[in-house]
Amino acid sequence: MTETTKQYRLTLVxxxxxxxxxxQACVRGLGLxxxxxxxxxxxxxxNCGMINKVSYLLCVEEL
Structure with missing residues (x-):
């Protein structure tokens, strides 16, 4: 993994x-x-594909 790899903070809201x-499986797969x-x-x-699929359940912040 390089230093320029984006990271996201995900919160299940x-x-x-x-x-x-x-x-449900995507949310669990993301670790929530x-x-x-x-x-x-x-x-x-x-991870981006799973985030896009369940984005209506999440709060996503780019770090």
């Missing part, structure tokens, strides 16, 4: 209850466990 199973839980993830193409 909406519940995953009643959402599509693949959206519960409401208002925050994680820092690298800006890889895989």
């Amino acid at each position: 909406r519940s995953v209850a009643g959402r599509l199973k693949n959206h 466990r519960r409401m208002n839980h925050s994680v820092i993830v690298p800006g890889t193409p895989e």
Whole structure:
């Protein structure tokens, strides 16, 4: 990983209850466990795809 790799702070601001199973899996795959839980993830193409899919559930900040 290079020093110029973007990182994102993700916070789960909406519940995953009643959402599509693949959206729940994306949230779990990003490392988020519960409401208002925050994680820092690298800006890889895989992570960016999951962030885009469930962006309506997240607060995303670029670091």
